[in-house]
Amino acid sequence: xxxxxxxxxxxxxxxxxxxxxxxxxxxxxxxxxxxxxxxxxxxxxxxxxxxxxxxxxxxxxxxxxxxxxxxxxxxxxxxxxxxxxxxxxxxxxxxxxxxxxxxxxxxxxxxxxxx
Amino acid sequence: xxxxxxxxxxxxxxxxxxxxxxxxxxxxxxxxxxxxxxxxxxxxxxxxxxxxxxxxxxxxxxxxxxxxxxxxxxxxxxxxxxxxxxxxxxxxxxxxxxxxxxxxxxxxxxxxxx
Numbered sequence: 515x516x517x518x519x520x521x522x523x524x525x526x527x528x529x530x531x532x533x534x535x536x537x538x539x540x541x542x543x544x545x546x547x548x549x550x551x552x553x554x555x556x557x558x559x560x561x562x563x564x565x566x567x568x569x570x571x572x573x574x575x576x577x578x579x580x581x582x583x584x585x586x587x588x589x590x591x592x593x594x595x596x597x598x599x600x601x602x603x604x605x606x607x608x609x610x611x612x613x614x615x616x617x618x619x620x621x622x623x624x625x626x627x628x629x
Numbered sequence: 630x631x632x633x634x635x636x637x638x639x640x641x642x643x644x645x646x647x648x649x650x651x652x653x654x655x656x657x658x659x660x661x662x663x664x665x666x667x668x669x670x671x672x673x674x675x676x677x678x679x680x681x682x683x684x685x686x687x688x689x690x691x692x693x694x695x696x697x698x699x700x701x702x703x704x705x706x707x708x709x710x711x712x713x714x715x716x717x718x719x720x721x722x723x724x725x726x727x728x729x730x731x732x733x734x735x736x737x738x739x740x741x742x743x
Contacts, residue, residue, distance in 0.1 A: 547730060556633075556718050556733030557673070570730065605673065609729070617632075618731060620665075620673040 516540065518621035520606050527596055535591040535624045537606030546589050547618060548581055549605040557605055563589060596628045607621045631656045635719050635734035642709055642741050650704040651735045652693075652719035660721040662686075662695050662702040663731065667716045676704075677719070709741045 519538045525623050526532050531563055539546050548558035559573040563583045571581075578596075583589040593600055607618040635703040636651040647667045654660065663712060664686070677686030682697035719734040 545729070549731075552632070554718070554735070555733050557731070559730040559732070562730055573730070607673075616729060617675050618729075619675075622672040 518608055518619050520604075520621040520624050522624060523622065523624045524627075526629060527628065529598060529628055531595060531596050532595050533596055535593075535604050535626070537591070537608075537621060538587045538618055539587065539588075539589070539606070539608030540610075541610035543610050543619075544586070545611065545616070545618075546583060546608075547607040548589070548591050549607065551603045551605055551623070553602075559603075560591070569592045582586055593626075596626075598628050601626055601628045631660070631721060631723055631732045633719050633721055633732055633734035635717075635737050637714075637734070639737040640737060640739045642739070643739055644711055644743055645708045646741075648704070648706040648709045648713075650719075650739070652702045652704065652716055652734060654700050654719070654721050656700075656703065656721055656723055658698075658723065660723050661729075662693070663722065664691070664693055664702070664704050664719045665718040665720060665733075667718065667736075669715070673718070703710065709739070711741045711743060714739055714741045 521536045548560040551557040562570040566586045580592045581591045603623040605623045606621045609616040609618045632655045651686045658681045661677045661680045665673045677688040679686040679695035685694045693704045716736045720731045722729045
């Protein structure tokens with residue numbers, strides 16, 4: 515079946531611009547996660563959705579970052595007033611259940627470059 | 630807070646050599662432990678996992694044992710292949726919170742040569 519998909523695969527934007535990154539999880543997966551991976555680092559947690567609600571947004575670095583999942587499926591990560599330090603690969607993952615033992619399936623990521 | 634420490638890479642081995650990638654963790658309670666692999670040009674994939682002490686996860690010839698007494702989850706393979714060249718990430722998931730978010734190590738790049 516189809517895995518987690520993310521669009522766009524690459525996004526180049528100018529400093530100060532607004533961007534939206536989309537994640538389409540595996541059908542039927544209730545839990546959805548966003549991570550950010552900087553060059554040479556492991557992914558870092560940003561936000562977690564259970565259904566439509568953000569159950570844990572403790573990883574969002576500041577109020578320029580926001581994410582939604584209005585119908586409990588597709589999610590959009592929104593970044594306002596982008597800064598060069600936001601450049602990274604943004605990963606989305608989904609799991610059938612939110613429990614710690616459940617496997618998270620990752621998408622290919624969106625590489626964001628802020629110039 | 631939770632943290633994961635991995636041995637720094639890159640690790641360069643000849644084909645058929647024995648592989649060990651060290652991973653230690655800090656967490657309160659009893660986390661689940663994972664190894665993820667990222668092949669060149671591909672996304673993160675779960676390689677193996679262990680959910681309680683003394684469990685051994687295994688897949689594709691790789692193994693790792695959850696050692697609570699040493700807070701470790703070292704990845705091993707008896708005979709590596711060129712196709713195992715990738716970046717390997719150790720991760721943990723804390724079951725206490727409302728979210729099973731993963732905490733990752735910085736990754737270890739493995740390069741296997743003929």
